[in-house]
Amino acid sequence: MTVIEIDGLSKSYRAGKAVDSVSLQVRRGEIFGIVGANGAGKTTVVECMSGLRRRDGGTLRVLGLDPQNDRRKLMQRIGVQLQEAALPDAIKVSEALRMYASFYDKPADWREIMDEWGLTDKKRAGFASLSGGWKQRLFIALALVGNPEVVFLDELTTGLDPSARRNTWGLIRDMRERGVTVVLVTHFMDEAEALCDRIAIIDQGLVIAEGSPRELITKGQSDSLEGAYFALTGREVE
Template sequence: MTVIEVSNLQKRYGDQVAVRDVSFEVRPGEIFGIVGPNGSGKTTTVECLTGLRQADGGTIRVLGLDPTRDRAELRHQVGIQLQESHLPDRLKVWEALDLYSSFYAEPADWRALMDELGLTAKRNTVFAKLSGGQKQRLSVALALVGNPRIAVLDELTTGLDPQARRDTWQLVRDVRDRGVTVVLVTHFMDEAERLCDRLAVVRAGEVVAIATPAELVARTELPGVERPTLEDAVLALTSPTATGRTATSPN
C-alpha cells in the first residue's frame, strides 16, 4: 500500500533540467527522506507532488489524487512546510493559526495544536520576534492545522542551533506518531539517519538509490574506510564521478 506514487517525474525551467527522471513510492505512516546535493531537484520534486508546480512529464498520485487536476482537494489532505516559507513580521502566533484554520472545512483545534507544539507561551508574540526554532514549530503547526494525512517538510532545521535541531527532530517524530505520513527533504545526514525509515538519494534530477539508511551504509565500500557513514554513502552515490544506480530496497 502506498500514499504517494511518483513515476518518471520530469521538470524543466527553460533550458535547465531540474528533474530528469524521479520515481519513488511512500508508504503510510513512514518518514520518507529525500537527500542529495544542492540543485539536485529535491525541492522541485516536492513542489510538484504538492501541486505547487506543474510537472512537465511523468505521473504523480498523492492519496490517489493528481496534484495538478485535484489541487483543491489535495490541499485538504497534505500539509506543507517549505524552505522559503515566511509570514508577515507583525502577525502573531495565534493570529497565524486562526487564519490558516479558516482555510479548512474541518481544521484541527489550533489552540490544542499550539499547546502540543510548545507555542502557547508565545501566542501573542509576532513572527519577527520568534527564535528560529519557534518559527519552525509554528511552520509545522500551520502544516498540521488542516488535519492532513501527509506532511511535507523541506529543510526543516536549516539555520537552527544544535539544541533547536534536536527539539525539531522530536517534533517530526511526534508528527508521525499522530498518524501523519512525513516526507522530509534534508541535506543533514545525521538528521536523515535518525529520523527516516527510508531514503531516496537524488543526483542531478534522478533517483539513484532508495533504501533504509542502514542499507545504504552497508552497501558502501570505500578504499581505506573501515566503517563508512551515511554521509559517505550518499557522497559516493552523488559525486560527479558516480555512475549508474543502486538497487532499491525491496521492503
Template sequence: MAVIEINELTKTYHGTQALNGVSLRVERGEIFGIAGPNGAGKTTIVECVSGLRRPDGGTVRVLGLNPQNNRRALLQRIGAQLQEAALPDGIKVGEALRMYASFYDNPADWRAVMDEWGLTGRKGTRFASLSGGWKQRLFIALALVGDPEVVLLDELTTGLDPDARRTTWVLIRAMRDRGVTVVLVTHFMDEAEALCDRIAIVSGGRVIAEGSPRELITEARAASLEDAYFALTGRN
C-alpha cells in the same frame, strides 16, 4: 499502502533539466527522506507533489489524487512547510494558527495544536520576535492545523542551532507517531539517518539510490550515512 506514487517525473526550466525520470513510492506512516546536493531537484519534487509545480512528463498521485487536477481536494488532506516559507513580521502566533485553520473544511482545533507544540505561551508573540527555533516550531504547527494525512517538510532545520535542530527532530518523530506520513527534504545526513525510515538520494535530477539508512550504508560499504552519501554521489 502507498500514499505518494511518482513515476518517470520530468521537469525542465529554461533548457535545464531539473528532474529526469524520477520515480518514488512513499508508504503510509513512514518518514521518507529526500536527500541530495543543492540543485539536485529535491524541492522541485516536493513542489510537484504539492501541486505548486506542473511537471512536464510522468505522473504524480498523492492519496490517489492528481495534484494538478484535484488540487483543492488534495490541499484539504496535506500540510506543507516549504523552503521559502515566511509570515508577515507583525502577525501573532495565535493569529497565524487561527487564520490557517480557516483555510480547511475540517481543521484540527488550532488552540489544541498550539498547546501541543508548546506555543501557547507565545500566543501573542509577533512572528518577527520569534527565534529561528520557535519559527520552525510554528511552521510545523501550521502544517498540522489542517489535520493532514501527509506533511511535506523542505529543509526544515537549515539555519538552526544544534539544540533547535534536535528539538525539531523530536517534533517530526511525534508527527509520525500520530500516524502522519512525513516527507522530509534535507541535505543533512545526520538528520536523515536519525529520522528517516527510508531515503531517496537525488543527484542531477535522478534518484541514484533508495533504501533504509542501513541499506544505503551497506550498499556503499560505508561507516555512516554521510560516508555513504559521498560515495554514492561521487562527492568529496
C-alpha cells in the same frame, strides 16, 4: 499502504532539466527522506507532489489524487512547509494559526494545536520576535492545523543551531506518532540517518539510490550515511 506514487516524473526550466524520470513510492506512516546537495532537484519534486508546481511528464498520485488536476481536494488533506516559508513580521502566533485553520474545510482546533506544540505561552508574540527554533515549531503547527494525512517538510532545520535542530527532530518524530506520513527534504545526512525510515538520494535530478539508511550505508560500503552519499554520488555534502 502506498500514499504517494511517482512514475517517470520530469520537470525542466530554462537552465535545463531539474528532475529527470524520478520514480518513488512512499508508504503510509513513514518518514521518507529525499536527500541531496543544493540544486539536486529535491524541492522541485516536493513542489510537484504538493501541487505547487506543474510537472512536464510522468504520473503522480498523492492519496490517490493527481496534484495538478485535483489540487483543491489534495490541499485539504496535506500540510506543506517550504524552505522559503515566512510570515508577516507583526502577525501573532495565535493569529497565524487561526488564519491557517480558516483555509480548511475540517481543520483541527487551532487552540489545541497551539497547546500541543508548546506555543500557548507565545500566542501573543509577533513572528519577527521568535527565535529560529520557535519559528520552525510554528511552521510545523501550521502544517498540521488542517488535520493532514501527509506533511511535506522542505529543509526544515536549515539555519538552526544544533540544540534547535535536535528539538525539531523530536517534533518530526512526534508527527509520525500522530499517524502522519512525513516527506522530509534535507541535505543534512545526519538528519536523514536519524529520522528517516527510507531515503531516496537525488543527484542532478536523478534518483541514484533508495532504501533504509542502513541499506544505503551498506551499499556505499561506509559507516555513515554521509560517507555512503559521497561513495554513491562522488560529491561532498554541501
